[in-house]
Amino acid sequence: MRDCLQQETQTLLQMSQVSRISSVFFGGGTPSLAQPSTVTAVLETVSKHAHLSDHTEVTLEVNPAPTxxxxxxxxVAAGVNRLSIGVQSLNEANLKVLGRDHNSQQALQTVLEAKTLCPGQVSIDVMFGIPGQSVSSWESELEEVLCMCDDHISLYQLTLERGTQLFKQVQHSQLSMPSDEDTAKMYTSARKILKKAGFLQYEVSNFARNNAVSTHNIGYWKAQQYIGIGPGAHGRFIPRALGGVYREARTQTLEPDVWMREVQQHRHATRRRIQLSQLGLLEEVLVMGLRMTEGICHQHWTAFSPEGNLHQVFGASTDVQELQQKGFLILDDGGLRCSWNGLALLDSILPVLLLQLETFFHTPRSAMLNTTADRQRDR
Known part of the structure; x- marks a missing residue:
């Protein structure tokens, strides 16, 4: 496995126009079950084919597990300088419902160890909307989390995955999920509790204090290029062969055994390559960018959309204007972003914006620009 990871890393870096690496993220599955020597080998390969400074963020996902x-x-000795720990819950009953193989004490011990090794660079994941969870029990649990966490917290609402044991239990009424109203209250109360504790929300699910934001995840949300290595990994980068114009979405083979065999045969295991259209790329810029509290600034949007700026694309839409009037969306000199209340409704706001983006691209440019100019004169 280690040799294959090195080989695919080398090949995809050579295929790409990426020359400088701002972050490396070992995630998906349980990478902490790998040998530290594998981390060392991958980082050494990266540094041979791209610039990797001593200050590059290198994150490892860790699940608190007994063995x-x-x-x-x-x-950490292998090069990791940031740890992301899947605590999920400090409630034993919740951990059992989630099927986790660790208990709250093991989670606490793992977080304490991580904080000692990487002070200020430890993130924990916590989940809400768990069967049997109430708003008050969630608030109490979050207060307990604040007593042991470092400077970064990620909050995720539980999503039932079809085919899992938990999905079947809920489907057969053996467990019941909290209502949509209660999960909305859980999210709102969590944001308030974390703000009071000094955490700044910088993305829908992510909160940090002392500027301990995740460099790697910000790269996703700002539509930077990234390379996915390993079974089932996804990437978005500009291949050298395309001359620096088009970005590709790549997916690596999912099954580990098949992935290894393909890497050994072809030096990489890319299963699917899709050249992103201009509209497809802008959809990603929009969807990911609006997850951040700062939203999308004009300069960032224009870098991907020379055809139309934010005001030209979205300003003339009556639906967008209605969202602004309701106080959910802001389009001003700073760019496009959700308000505090709007961020909680992002899933219902995005379809409106995506439809307007598609309309802009399928409307003759002169007609769209004239309409925008007319509206500006009417004001």
Missing amino acids: GRAPLKDF
Whole structure:
């Protein structure tokens, strides 16, 4: 596996126009069950084919597990400088419902160890909307989390995955999910509790204090290029062969055994390559950018959309104007972003904006620009 990871890393870096790496993220599955030497090997390969400074953020996802994991200090010695821990819950009943193989004490021990090794660079994941969870029990649990966390917290609402044991239990009424109203209250109260504790919300699910934001995730939300290595990995980058114009979406083979065989045969295991259209790329810029509290600034949008700026694309839409009047969306000299209340409704706001973006691209440009100019004169 290690040799294959090195080979695919080398090949995809050589295929891309990426020359400088701002972050490396070992995630998906349980990468902390790998050997620290694998982390070392991958980082060494990256540094041979792209610039990797001593200050580059290198994150490792960790699940608190009783056995099968190398000491975290060995991963730090291998080059990891940020740890993301899947605590999920400090409630034993919730952990059992989620099917986790760790208990709250093991989670606490893992977080304490991580904070000792990477002070200020430890993130924990916490989940809400769990069967049997109430708003008050969630608030109490979050207060407990604040007593042990470092400077970064990610909050995720539980999503039922078809085919899982939990999905079947809910489907057969053995467990009941909190109502949509209660989960909305959980999210709102969490934002208030975290703000009071000094955490700044910088994305829909992410909160940080002391500027301990995730460089890697910000790269996703700002539509930067990234390369996905390993079974089932996804990437978005500009291949050298395309001359620096078009970005490709790449997906690596999912099954580990098949992935290894393909890497050994072809030096990489790219299963699917899709050249993103201009509209497809802008859809990603829009969807990911609006997840951030700062939204999308004009300069960032124009870098991807020379055809039309934010005002030209969205300003003339009556639906967008209605969202602004209701106080959910802001389009001004700073760019396009959701308000505090709007961020909680992002899933219902995005379809409106995506439809307007598609309309702009399928409307003759002169007609669209004339309409925008007419509206500006009417004001």
